[in-house]
Amino acid sequence: MISYNTKDWFTFIFRFHKADTFRTLFPIMIAIGIYSGIVGYLEVEYWQLTEKSYIKNITIMHGMLGFVISLLLVFRTNTAYDRWWEGRKMWGALVNNSRNFALKLAVILKDEKTAIFSKR
Numbered sequence: 001m002i003s004y005n006t007k008d009w010f011t012f013i014f015r016f017h018k019a020d021t022f023r024t025l026f027p028i029m030i031a032i033g034i035y036s037g038i039v040g041y042l043e044v045e046y047w048q049l050t051e052k053s054y055i056k057n058i059t060i061m062h063g064m065l066g067f068v069i070s071l072l073l074v075f076r077t078n079t080a081y082d083r084w085w086e087g088r089k090m091w092g093a094l095v096n097n098s099r100n101f102a103l104k105l106a107v108i109l110k111d112e113k114t115a116i117f118s119k120r
Contacts, residue, residue, distance in 0.1 A: 004012065049055055 043049060043055065
């Protein structure tokens with residue numbers, strides 16, 4: 001785990017490019033950006049779409065897609081939290097059961113020790 005000063009967050013913006021995930025995804029992000037730029041250029045300059053074209057009103061689709069993705073993210077987050085909470089309850093039950101078992105064993109073993117010593 002990296003420990004850092006939370007008040008010195010500005011320097012970590014410039015260290016972001018050293019992360020493994022960023023270095024892995026950077027070429028793909030550049031390729032997608034170039035592809036999007038080419039498609040945008042073709043739409044504006046080459047195809048010269050009319051105002052009634054479905055492709056020209058693509059912003060509506062982006063808004064709806066963003067809404068759907070945000071709902072999906074919320075549901076996945078809630079599911080993950082429910083799983084975490086269920087695991088926490090199970091871990092708590094395991095801790096309680098093992099403590100109770102240890103207490104019962106301590107009583108049983110103490111009785112056996114006193115029984116062995118009393119026979120002598």
